Every structure is written in structure tokens, then in C-alpha cells.
Amino acid sequence: MSCEGAIILCAAPYGADAVSDPCPPGPKDTRLREAIRAELESHGASVGYCCPSAGPGMIFAEEILRRGGELHLVLPCLPDDFVEQHVAPAGGDWTARFDGVRAGAARVEVSCEERLSGDETVLRFNNQILQGMARLHAERLCARARLMAVWSPGAPGVPGSPADFIDQWPELEHLSLVDLDELGSSVRTAPGDGLDDGFGALSMGVSPLVVRAIFFADLATYSTIRDEEVPLLWDFLAEVQHLVEQSAKAPILINSWGDAVHAAAETAMDLAGYATALVDSTARLDIAGFGLEKRPRFRVALHAGPVYVGLHPLTGRSMVFGHHVNRAARIEAIAEPGEIFASQHFVALLKAEMDARLHEALQQGEVYEAAYGVEHLGTMELPKNFGREAIYRIRPAPAGHDAGPGA
Numbered sequence: 001m002s003c004e005g006a007i008i009l010c011a012a013p014y015g016a017d018a019v020s021d022p023c024p025p026g027p028k029d030t031r032l033r034e035a036i037r038a039e040l041e042s043h044g045a046s047v048g049y050c051c052p053s054a055g056p057g058m059i060f061a062e063e064i065l066r067r068g069g070e071l072h073l074v075l076p077c078l079p080d081d082f083v084e085q086h087v088a089p090a091g092g093d094w095t096a097r098f099d100g101v102r103a104g105a106a107r108v109e110v111s112c113e114e115r116l117s118g119d120e121t122v123l124r125f126n127n128q129i130l131q132g133m134a135r136l137h138a139e140r141l142c143a144r145a146r147l148m149a150v151w152s153p154g155a156p157g158v159p160g161s162p163a164d165f166i167d168q169w170p171e172l173e174h175l176s177l178v179d180l181d182e183l184g185s186s187v188r189t190a191p192g193d194g195l196d197d198g199f200g201a202l203s204m205g206v207s208p209l210v211v212r213a214i215f216f217a218d219l220a221t222y223s224t225i226r227d228e229e230v231p232l233l234w235d236f237l238a239e240v241q242h243l244v245e246q247s248a249k250a251p252i253l254i255n256s257w258g259d260a261v262h263a264a265a266e267t268a269m270d271l272a273g274y275a276t277a278l279v280d281s282t283a284r285l286d287i288a289g290f291g292l293e294k295r296p297r298f299r300v301a302l303h304a305g306p307v308y309v310g311l312h313p314l315t316g317r318s319m320v321f322g323h324h325v326n327r328a329a330r331i332e333a334i335a336e337p338g339e340i341f342a343s344q345h346f347v348a349l350l351k352a353e354m355d356a357r358l359h360e361a362l363q364q365g366e367v368y369e370a371a372y373g374v375e376h377l378g379t380m381e382l383p384k385n386f387g388r389e390a391i392y393r394i395r396p397a398p399a400g401h402d403a404g405p406g407a
Contacts, residue, residue: 007138008045008064009130010036011149011165012056014076014086014123031183032056032150037063039148039176045069047143049134051076051126052101054090056150056178061101071105074133076112076126109133111345112306114323121207121306123160128168128211132348135355148176159207168352170359209306212320213271213346214328215251215263217278217300220337222259224294236290240281248277253318261298264320268304268350269357272372275300275340276396283338301332302342302394304349330382331389344390347374373397 036059040048048064049072050057064071075082079102087098102108111129112122131147138145147169149162157163169175225233249270251263265271279298287295305324312319327343335341342350354370361368375393382389 006043006045006144006146007047007049007134007141008040008043009134009145009147010048010050010057010060011127011147011151011162012050012053012060013150013155013162014051014053014057014160029059032178032180033059033063035178035183036060036148036150037066039178040064040067040069043146043176045146047134047137047141048072049074049130049137051130052098053082053086054094054098056180058087058094058097058101060148060150061105062097065101065104071101072133072137073102073105073108074126074130075108075110076122078110078113079108109344112323119207119209119306120159121209121211124164125211125306127160127165128352129345129348131165131168132350132352133344135351136348139351144174146174146176148178150178150180152180154181170356208308209322210309211304212264212266212307212309212324213268213302213304213349214307214320214325215261215265215271215275215300215302216328216332217261217275217298217335218332219259220297220299221294222296225296229292232291233296236285236287236292236296239290240278240285243281243285244274244277247281248273250274253320255317255319264307267353268302268346269353269371271302271346272340272350272394275302276372276394279338279340280396297337299332299335299337300340301328301335302340302346303328303331304343304346327382327386327389330384330386331391333383334380334391340394341377342374342392342394344392347392347394350374350394370397 036056039045040063045064045067047070048060050060050064051074052058052061061071061073077085083095083098087094109129111126131145135145137143147165149166151162151166155161155163157167166175249265251265251271251274254261254263256262263271263274265274279300282296282298303324305322305327307320307322307324309318309320311317324345331341331343350372351374354372358368358370373395375395377391377393379388380391381387
């Protein structure tokens with residue numbers, strides 16, 4: 001398949017620590033700008049994805065706009081908080097420059113709406129969402145997603161850093177490196193690169209947060225079940241569970257109450273497998289043998305984000321909690337019976353994981369068949385004042401569907 005042009009992602013240090021000198025740009029900054037500009041020119045970049053903190057990320061955004069490209073910004077927190085944490089502390093005119101690229105952007109996405117003071121897991125998650133969204137965009141345009149990392153080889157690969165982003169990028173043949181040490185840039189490369197002083201007591205690698213794929217479901221038909229049918233329903237679901245165990249990896253956490261089910265997994269692929277197996281098994285198992293008059297149908301929601309992990313203080317059971325768990329529950333409320341609805345966050349992670357498997361298969365000379373297909377359903381209003389969410393439907397991909405270069 002022939003792909004025209006490229007969608008460029010920029011991996012750059014976060015925050016005020018990305019700039020050591022708030023003075024007006026000098027020759028070193030000019031060399032950095034020229035290097036970024038040359039990379040964009042050489043690959044014919046028409047679309048750019050980045051997080052424009054003070055420093056290389058901002059310069060990348062400005063250069064995408066300068067060449068008339070389509071700019072997409074992905075922020076780890078709400079814009080005002082982002083400026084406070086990652087732009088304004090650099091001084092100079094960085095805040096005004098952020099306002100300029102924000103005004104010129106085709107789209108501004110926020111991966112974590114809650115204020116979490118720059119926790120490194122949030123920064124890593126933001127990079128994961130940035131990568132997945134760029135890959136989805138590339139697939140729509142039959143373009144090539146390419147990562148441009150602006151980094152210093154001597155900087156530690158802490159979560160959220162350019163080195164960490166590189167580690168998550170499978171196609172090294174589609175990776176460009178801008179070496180800050182060679183340019184003599186004013187970007188800092190000391191320990192802690194990419195993280196500002198506003199992180200409080202949090203230390204590298206000890207974040208209380210983890211990224212999890214999150215599942216919520218309930219039985220849309222449960223209210224029509226008569227009391228005497230409930231034991232029959234449990235028998236039916238026990239057989240469903242048996243079928244699911246044969247075809248899907250079990251979530252690392254699963255809880256239920258009444259007809260509701262909540263689960264979490266370490267990867268989007270694992271949770272998509274569990275969700276599709278559950279929906280498929282429920283749809284194809286013969287209900288007549290269980291004495292049920294109506295077929296039970298789950299409505300399922302999938303989301304992903306940084307969450308807290310712990311034990312419930314009253315039950316002692318493992319649990320995940322936080323804003324993203326609540327958002328997943330709100331998506332479940334709008335899901336249709338027998339369908340799997342997913343947030344953009346989840347689909348972005350799923351796309352990145354499937355592309356990584358595609359790359360691995362190609363490296364081994366194998367054919368990769370995409371496991372899941374996604375259909376964008378539009379932006380929908382969520383209940384309980386949770387705002388609007390881009391919603392996708394997830395289904396198993398048809399047999400024989402090969403993942404192409406942009407898939």
C-alpha cells in the first residue's frame with residue numbers, strides 16, 4: 001500500500017525544566033528550530049501531534065503551523081493547569097507562544113482532566129494517547145506515523161520523557177532523533193529532565209498511579225427478569241464465564257454487584273479480548289436450555305487512564321479508583337445493549353498496541369490480522385455532568401482482515 005506524506009509526532013521534554021534560559025532565543029535555539037524544520041521538510045509532514053510545553057515541543061508546534069500544517073495538541077491536564085506547570089515557569093514569552101499555537105491548532109485534547117500536579121505516570125499516559133491518536137489519524141489518511149524525538153542521550157529515561165517515548169515506539173525505522181547535545185541547545189539534560197519543581201513530594205518511579213484499561217458493564221435486560229428466573233440467569237452466566245475463560249485472558253481485577261460488572265486490565269488488547277468474548281458468548285449461547293424467555297444482553301463500556309490501586313476499606317477487595325473509573329461508568333450508561341462502546345483514550349491505546357504487534361509480525365515475516373475493528377460513533381453527552389466524549393464501537397475484526405501499513 002502506498003502512503004503519501006507523514007504524520008509527525010514530537011517527543012520532547014515536559015515543563016519549565018525543558019528550558020534553562022528564559023532569555024530571548026539565541027543561536028542555539030535557532031539551530032534547534034532549523035533541525036526540527038529540516039525533519040518536517042524531509043518527510044513532507046502535513047499533520048503534527050505534540051504536547052507544547054516550553055522548549056522543543058513549542059518550537060515543533062510553531063513549525064507545523066508555519067508550514068501550513070494541521071496541528072493537534074494533546075495535554076496531560078487542563079490548559080490553564082498545563083500553562084501553570086509546564087509553560088509559565090520558563091519565563092520570557094512562552095505563555096504568549098502557547099496561546100498562539102493553541103489558537104492555531106485544529107484540535108486540543110486533554111488526556112487527564114483532573115489536576116494531578118504533573119505526576120510522571122500522567123505524563124507517560126499523555127504520550128501514549130498522543131501516539132494512539134496520531135496512529136488513528138494516519139490510518140484514516142493512509143499516511144505514515146513517524147516519531148521525532150528531541151532528546152539528550154544522557155538524560156534519564158524517566159516516565160514521560162523522550163527516552164521513555166522512544167522505548168514505547170516499535171518502528172525504529174520510522175523514528176527521527178534530534179540530539180540536543182550535538183546542537184548545543186539550552187534544553188536541560190540534568191537528572192529530572194522533563195519534570196518541573198511543582199511535583200511536590202512525588203519521586204521518580206514511585207507514582208501512586210498506574211495506567212489501566214477499565215471495563216464497566218451491566219445487563220440491559222435485568223429489569224425484565226422475574227425473581228424466579230434469577231437462579232436460571234446465574235446458571236446461564238456461569239456457562240458464559242466458562243466460554244469466556246476458553247478464549248480470553250482474565251482481567252487482573254474483576255468485581256460485581258447485582259447485574260453490574262467492573263474489571264480492569266493492564267492492556268487495552270487484554271480488556272478488548274475479555275469484552276468481546278463476554279458479548280459474543282452471551283449472544284450465541286442457547287437460552288432455551290436454561291429456561292430463560294429473553295436473551296440477556298450486556299452493554300459494555302471501555303476506557304483507560306491513570307488510576308489509583310488499593311483495597312476497599314470495607315470489603316478488603318482489590319479495587320481501582322479515580323476520575324477515569326467514574327468516566328468509564330458514565331460511558332456504560334450510554335452503551336447500547338449487546339454492544340461495546342469505548343472512549344477515544346481506550347481506542348488510542350488499543351491502536352498503538354495493535355500496531356506494535358503488526359510491527360513485530362512484519363519483523364518475523366509473518367502476516368498480522370488486526371484483532372479488532374473500531375467505528376467512530378460521534379461525540380456524545382455523558383450523564384452526571386461528565387461532559388462530552390468521542391465514542392467508538394468495538395467489534396472483532398472480520399477473519400482475514402490484514403493490518404496494513406497504517407493499521
